Amino acid sequence: MASVEKLTALFKLFFLVAVLLQWGGSHAQQPYLNNKQLNCSEQSDNFTKGYYCNGLHKSCASYITFRSTPPYNTAVAIGYLLNANATQIVSLNNFPSDFATIPSDTLVLVPVNCSCSGNYYQYNSSYTVIVNDTYLIISNNTYQGLTTCQAMMAQNPYDPRALTVGNRLLVPLRCACPTSAQSAAGFKYLISYLVITGDFISTIAAKFTAEVQSVFDANELSSNVIYPSTPILVPLRAEPKINESQQTSPPPPPPPQTPTGVGESKSSKKWVFVGVAAAASSLILLGLFGFLFYFNKRRSRKPKPLLEPRPPLPTPQLRKFSDSSDFPPSISSQGIRHEIESLTLYKFGDIQAATGNFDETNRIKGSVYRASFKDDDAAVKVMKGDVSAEINLLKKINHTNIIRLSGFCFHEGSSYLVYQYAENGSISDWLQSNKNQASHTLSWQQRVRIAYDVADALNYLHNYTNPPYIHKNLKTSNILLDGNFRAKIANFGLARTLENGNDGGLQLTRHVVGTQGYLAPEYIENGVITPKLDVFAFGVVMLELLSGREAAAAAERNGEGELLSASIERVLEGDNVREKLEGFMDPALQHEYPLELAFSMAQLAKNCVAHDLNARPSTADALNTLSKILSSSYNWDPSDELDRSTSMSSSR
Ligand SMILES: *[C@@H]1O[C@H](CO)[C@@H](O)[C@H](O)[C@H]1NC(C)=O
Ligand SMILES: *[C@@H]1O[C@H](CO)[C@@H](O)[C@H](O)[C@H]1NC(C)=O
Ligand SMILES: *[C@@H]1O[C@H](CO)[C@@H](O)[C@H](O)[C@H]1NC(C)=O
Ligand SMILES: *[C@@H]1O[C@H](CO)[C@@H](O)[C@H](O)[C@H]1NC(C)=O
Ligand SMILES: *[C@@H]1O[C@H](CO)[C@@H](O)[C@H](O)[C@H]1NC(C)=O
Numbered sequence: 001m002a003s004v005e006k007l008t009a010l011f012k013l014f015f016l017v018a019v020l021l022q023w024g025g026s027h028a029q030q031p032y033l034n035n036k037q038l039n040c041s042e043q044s045d046n047f048t049k050g051y052y053c054n055g056l057h058k059s060c061a062s063y064i065t066f067r068s069t070p071p072y073n074t075a076v077a078i079g080y081l082l083n084a085n086a087t088q089i090v091s092l093n094n095f096p097s098d099f100a101t102i103p104s105d106t107l108v109l110v111p112v113n114c115s116c117s118g119n120y121y122q123y124n125s126s127y128t129v130i131v132n133d134t135y136l137i138i139s140n141n142t143y144q145g146l147t148t149c150q151a152m153m154a155q156n157p158y159d160p161r162a163l164t165v166g167n168r169l170l171v172p173l174r175c176a177c178p179t180s181a182q183s184a185a186g187f188k189y190l191i192s193y194l195v196i197t198g199d200f201i202s203t204i205a206a207k208f209t210a211e212v213q214s215v216f217d218a219n220e221l222s223s224n225v226i227y228p229s230t231p232i233l234v235p236l237r238a239e240p241k242i243n244e245s246q247q248t249s250p251p252p253p254p255p256p257q258t259p260t261g262v263g264e265s266k267s268s269k270k271w272v273f274v275g276v277a278a279a280a281s282s283l284i285l286l287g288l289f290g291f292l293f294y295f296n297k298r299r300s301r302k303p304k305p306l307l308e309p310r311p312p313l314p315t316p317q318l319r320k321f322s323d324s325s326d327f328p329p330s331i332s333s334q335g336i337r338h339e340i341e342s343l344t345l346y347k348f349g350d351i352q353a354a355t356g357n358f359d360e361t362n363r364i365k366g367s368v369y370r371a372s373f374k375d376d377d378a379a380v381k382v383m384k385g386d387v388s389a390e391i392n393l394l395k396k397i398n399h400t401n402i403i404r405l406s407g408f409c410f411h412e413g414s415s416y417l418v419y420q421y422a423e424n425g426s427i428s429d430w431l432q433s434n435k436n437q438a439s440h441t442l443s444w445q446q447r448v449r450i451a452y453d454v455a456d457a458l459n460y461l462h463n464y465t466n467p468p469y470i471h472k473n474l475k476t477s478n479i480l481l482d483g484n485f486r487a488k489i490a491n492f493g494l495a496r497t498l499e500n501g502n503d504g505g506l507q508l509t510r511h512v513v514g515t516q517g518y519l520a521p522e523y524i525e526n527g528v529i530t531p532k533l534d535v536f537a538f539g540v541v542m543l544e545l546l547s548g549r550e551a552a553a554a555a556e557r558n559g560e561g562e563l564l565s566a567s568i569e570r571v572l573e574g575d576n577v578r579e580k581l582e583g584f585m586d587p588a589l590q591h592e593y594p595l596e597l598a599f600s601m602a603q604l605a606k607n608c609v610a611h612d613l614n615a616r617p618s619t620a621d622a623l624n625t626l627s628k629i630l631s632s633s634y635n636w637d638p639s640d641e642l643d644r645s646t647s648m649s650s651s652r
């Protein structure tokens with residue numbers, strides 16, 4: 001009897017130790033997902049919604065991982081998906097450049113700032129729903145398990161059955177900050193590592209030169225059973241480096257089943273025992289512990305899909321969410337047009353299909369092709385070199401008179417930018433190529449409207465974006481016309497931000513680029529970059545709209561000659577302004593324009609191309625003047641023209 005009591009007492013003691021261990025080791029760290037992320041039911045366990053905000057700090061630097069896979073196989077694309085900084089990804093992983101193709105399945109380390117949002121640590125990214133997406137597909141496939149359907153459902157307003165193409169979702173990526181216990185033990189960072197088939201806790205630890213036991217503790221793991229597409233926290237004492245030999249040499253032959261690491265159970269037991277031995281010195285206790293632990297493990301293992309192949313037990317709910325044939329997402333092109341506010345990363349195959357494999361008949365001009373995606377037309381521009389600046393600018397900008405970038409794709413060193421399609425081509429096409437077709441010219445009202453639209457867009461870029469942008473390459477071939485002849489500024493490859501310096505935004509460059517005829521003198525001579533650069537080019541564009549002449553036609557033909565910007569001064573100075581202006585105006589207009597308003601616009605254009613940049617109006621002033629010219633132009637009746645122009649010339 002006494003021995004039974006002793007045994008009971010021992011058991012009690014053991015449970016106390018076990019509880020203490022459980023408490024000390026796990027309460028403050030993070031429970032492992034254990035494949036619960038696949039059960040998208042709404043009343044899911046809290047730990048599926050994120051790592052608890054239980055660390056020493058409310059925010060910290062941390063790292064997440066991602067495996068390169070097309071189309072997310074460049075630093076820019078991965079940075080885009082994960083809302084991370086491509087430059088930092090490049091330097092942390094020693095990639096050659098932002099847009100170099102990363103071989104598929106390469107483990108990429110991504111630095112992020114992890115912070116508490118409510119009860120959970122997370123790093124926010126955002127994502128736009130595409131065809132056939134569900135919360136599960138987005139979390140498990142697109143984000144490779146960096147988030148869960150439960151977390152996405154908790155933080156997004158859209159019903160899982162009503163996800164619509166173009167919905168913009170918040171994607172809370174799983175990350176965590178060290179607990180006070182981890183900090184005390186010297187750990188500085190936690191990596192959210194994504195398990196793949198064949199991984200064991202020991203190989204994961206080796207990959208980052210981390211301590212195996214710390215990985216067990218950080219994830220409250222009591223068994224070796226881990227699943228692909230789940231994150232494992234790896235605590236590190238220093239900034240992470242992937243051990244190349246671990247990255248390239250394949251881990252020990254994996255068991256073919258879904259749960260990974262099972263074949264390692266022997267070595268895992270060893271580690272678990274080490275932990276116990278440190279806590280309890282009694283051999284009996286150790287034996288009991290091991291015995292109970294074994295049972296515990298068997299119990300917890302049994303119901304798991306240990307030896308079953310993948311998609312583990314689709315529940316009714318799961319099927320409901322992942323089977324898109326029951327709830328086809330609505331794919332109206334209208335929906336796409338109105339709801340997409342972010343960029344789509346296209347697969348190269350989709351771009352090929354949409355352009356008929358870059359068929360010559362789809363070539364618009366140069367390396368720009370017409371493309372058809374579902375019912376939406378688009379223009380695809382093929383580019384070499386770094387396009388991240390243009391992408392980063394256009395994704396932030398939303399103005400009807402600025403061409404919309406809808407997405408992009410990287411493939412074998414080239415970039416493919418997908419823009420909204422402008423049916424009527426560029427205004428230089430209208431002013432130059434179609435010159436001799438009277439039926440095919442822009443009317444006076446259309447020209448004023450175009451000038452107004454361009455001024456509106458420039459005013460937005462200069463005064464309403466933060467930071468302000470300078471286009472730097474405004475010209476008639478970069479101003480496109482949609483089906484209603486509304487202008488859209490394109491080609492932001494040279495655009496740059498205007499940083500708020502102490503010198504009132506004055507920047508200098510030694511690298512003068514641009515197009516002859518549009519470049520402001522202070523830029524050519526001294527490399528001065530201000531918004532007045534765009535104002536100058538805009539003045540030249542207005543002169544082209546008025547005259548139908550090219551910005552630098554004469555200069556290009558004979559190497560000298562006069563630029564259009566210089567010729568306007570003579571037209572508006574001195575005597576016979578009326579005759580000189582009529583002679584300057586585009587013959588294609590066939591005198592169908594109000595001379596008085598043409599004079600006002602020519603005067604504005606002349607001010608815009610003033611040699612002294614301080615004499616040029618701001619875009620806001622230019623827009624204001626043009627709005628008056630525009631409204632008068634709409635009221636203009638061609639039959640009055642004789643009277644009006646007579647009154648103007650007499651008033652001069
Ligand atoms: C999914 O989770 C819910 C809530 O925790 C649970 O009732 C249900 O049994 C789970 N389904 C499966 C297949 O595990
Ligand atoms: C889960 O989170 C909710 C809301 O934060 C809380 O009310 C509930 O008590 C939590 N459940 C558990 C089991 O921790
Ligand atoms: C990205 O990181 C680099 C280097 O740390 C920094 O210079 C750059 O400003 C960052 N870019 C953004 C958009 O935060
Ligand atoms: C994280 O925060 C630091 C300091 O606030 C900042 O320099 C860094 O760019 C941030 N990184 C990201 C990825 O936002
Ligand atoms: C992340 O998103 C959540 C939900 O919108 C928000 O409460 C939180 O402040 C965001 N975190 C950061 C760092 O912006």
Ligand SMILES: *[C@@H]1O[C@H](CO)[C@@H](O)[C@H](O)[C@H]1NC(C)=O
Pocket residue numbers: 131132324325
């Ligand atoms: C969407 O799902 C349907 C039905 O499973 C399939 O036929 C179609 O190809 C899918 N579309 C895309 C773009 O993957």
Ligand SMILES: *[C@@H]1O[C@H](CO)[C@@H](O)[C@H](O)[C@H]1NC(C)=O
Pocket residue numbers: 038140141229310311
């Ligand atoms: C989750 O993603 C992995 C990797 O892409 C895939 O093999 C697996 O089938 C996915 N699981 C589900 C349930 O979609």
Ligand SMILES: *[C@@H]1O[C@H](CO)[C@@H](O)[C@H](O)[C@H]1NC(C)=O
Pocket residue numbers: 206209243244245246
């Ligand atoms: C990388 O891993 C190999 C094999 O596990 C090990 O021998 C080597 O010391 C590790 N290298 C570093 C820098 O940790």
